[in-house]
Amino acid sequence: MNREDWEPKIVAFLCHWCSYAGADLAGIGRMQYPPNVRVIRVPCSGAINPLYLFKALREGADGVLVSGCHPGDCHYISGNYYARRKFVVLKQFLEWLGFEPERIQFSWVSASEGQKFSQVIQEVVDRVREVGPAWKMVKDYVGHA
Amino acid sequence: MLEEVIRSKARKLLEEKRVDLIIGWSEGTVSLKTAPKLCRKPEDADQLVWNPLCSVNLARYLKYYKKSPEKIAVLAKACDARAILVLLKEEQISRDRLVILGLPCLGLLNPDRVAEALPGARSRDLEWKVGKLLYRGQPCDTSLLMEETCRRCRHHNPPLADEVIGEPVGEPGYLHDDYLERYNRMDPGEREAFFNEEMTRCIRCYACRNACPLCYCQECFVESTRPLWVTPAPTPFDNLLFQVARSMHMVGRCVECGACERACPVKIPIALFPIKVEEIVQVEYSFEAGLSEESAAPLLTYRENDPEDFIK
Numbered sequence: 001m002n003r004e005d006w007e008p009k010i011v012a013f014l015c016h017w018c019s020y021a022g023a024d025l026a027g028i029g030r031m032q033y034p035p036n037v038r039v040i041r042v043p044c045s046g047a048i049n050p051l052y053l054f055k056a057l058r059e060g061a062d063g064v065l066v067s068g069c070h071p072g073d074c075h076y077i078s079g080n081y082y083a084r085r086k087f088v089v090l091k092q093f094l095e096w097l098g099f100e101p102e103r104i105q106f107s108w109v110s111a112s113e114g115q116k117f118s119q120v121i122q123e124v125v126d127r128v129r130e131v132g133p134a135w136k137m138v139k140d141y142v143g144h145a
Numbered sequence: 146m147l148e149e150v151i152r153s154k155a156r157k158l159l160e161e162k163r164v165d166l167i168i169g170w171s172e173g174t175v176s177l178k179t180a181p182k183l184c185r186k187p188e189d190a191d192q193l194v195w196n197p198l199c200s201v202n203l204a205r206y207l208k209y210y211k212k213s214p215e216k217i218a219v220l221a222k223a224c225d226a227r228a229i230l231v232l233l234k235e236e237q238i239s240r241d242r243l244v245i246l247g248l249p250c251l252g253l254l255n256p257d258r259v260a261e262a263l264p265g266a267r268s269r270d271l272e273w274k275v276g277k278l279l280y281r282g283q284p285c286d287t288s289l290l291m292e293e294t295c296r297r298c299r300h301h302n303p304p305l306a307d308e309v310i311g312e313p314v315g316e317p318g319y320l321h322d323d324y325l326e327r328y329n330r331m332d333p334g335e336r337e338a339f340f341n342e343e344m345t346r347c348i349r350c351y352a353c354r355n356a357c358p359l360c361y362c363q364e365c366f367v368e369s370t371r372p373l374w375v376t377p378a379p380t381p382f383d384n385l386l387f388q389v390a391r392s393m394h395m396v397g398r399c400v401e402c403g404a405c406e407r408a409c410p411v412k413i414p415i416a417l418f419p420i421k422v423e424e425i426v427q428v429e430y431s432f433e434a435g436l437s438e439e440s441a442a443p444l445l446t447y448r449e450n451d452p453e454d455f456i457k
Binding site for chain 1 (some may be wrong): 333334372375426443453
């Protein structure tokens with residue numbers, strides 16, 4: 001595929017209780033956002049294993065978004081607080097190793113924030129578009145593009 | 146000599162049947178390397194050794210006795226004792242079956258460097274005495290012979306022991322040098338290039354995982370085929386992903402003993418990965434693994450005002 005035809009592919013892990021409902025609301029409200037995102041619903045942002053994110057990148061995603069409830073609003077009381085601690089370490093560690101920070105992004109989107117959801121997706125897609133395809137991380141990639 | 150004290154203590158423990166098993170080190174079959182030694186009979190204790198080449202972290206062997214009723218005595222350098230403390234916190238071994246014989250330690254030597262600098266040296270020729278390394282009784286230049294992970298060590302005395310053998314050590318007489326700093330100072334592109342290059346040498350033998358005292362999962366993610374998290378073939382990016390995921394399992398747990406790095410047959414500085422993670426944990430959550438029995442592990446607790454400026 002040529003660089004010109006390339007469109008970023010984003011895998012979004014959305015928490016069932018907030019961000020997924022937020023995405024739903026964006027749909028119901030007919031809010032526009034780029035179609036580059038593939039949604040995977042997870043029970044809670046605290047259920048995210050870093051391996052999920054690597055797997056998505058490995059299978060051809062150019063960027064990954066993890067989105068959950070705002071702190072204090074977790075359906076399971078504290079799942080997102082634990083998630084936040086995990087993400088702090090993961091993010092700093094990956095950047096130290098030279099991963100582009102744009103590839104793995106995080107957000108809090110509540111069930112009532114359809115507008116914010118469409119903005120977040122727009123932002124994520126724009127930032128991934130800037131850094132370009134993640135060919136280096138893709139499983140079958142051989143040689144240089 | 147300290148070695149004699151260790152042997153007689155071990156012999157006595159076995160003779161009086163206070164323990165069923167002693168885990169220690171003995172002379173290995175390869176020069177300048179020691180091997181782990183399991184003593185069940187009092188006479189076995191005579192084979193125990195203690196020198197700056199006792200590099201295996203013996204806490205690693207406790208997982209095999211998790212469910213056994215045996216009482217176990219284990220020789221523990223400072224980092225071994227820290228690893229035991231983490232295992233106790235994670236309920237991987239019960240304290241009442243364990244006798245910890247703590248050994249203050251000024252650091253391990255790198256066998257390759259010793260062989261190069263001191264031809265003909267044997268492990269028994271080397272010992273730490275009052276903060277100095279002695280080779281056949283003569284002081285010798287230390288810092289270049291040491292393991293990189295030991296030169297940055299901040300905890301030379303075991304934080305947990307039933308009995309400490311030998312005097313507690315103070316500040317070592319050699320230059321403290323943190324090799325993580327050298328990598329932190331590189332610019333990001335240079336560091337990325339360095340790790341990518343190093344990862345091409347990895348043969349994915351998993352010696353790092355197997356040497357780690359705190360890797361005790363019955364099933365490791367690298368052996369999972371459905372889903373296949375990382376490919377079994379040692380491609381450079383998968384090698385890096387394996388190290389990243391391994392390090393993420395060590396958050397707030399790694400005691401920075403460097404056992405993984407010493408086990409690496411192709412000599413990649415892989416201890417850097419979990420050590421970097423620990424540095425992040427220390428900066429963000431002021432936590433160091435294996436120092437206290439009370440403090441909660443950083444990922445098993447939270448504060449409402451934890452940093453989150455990277456989250457939209």
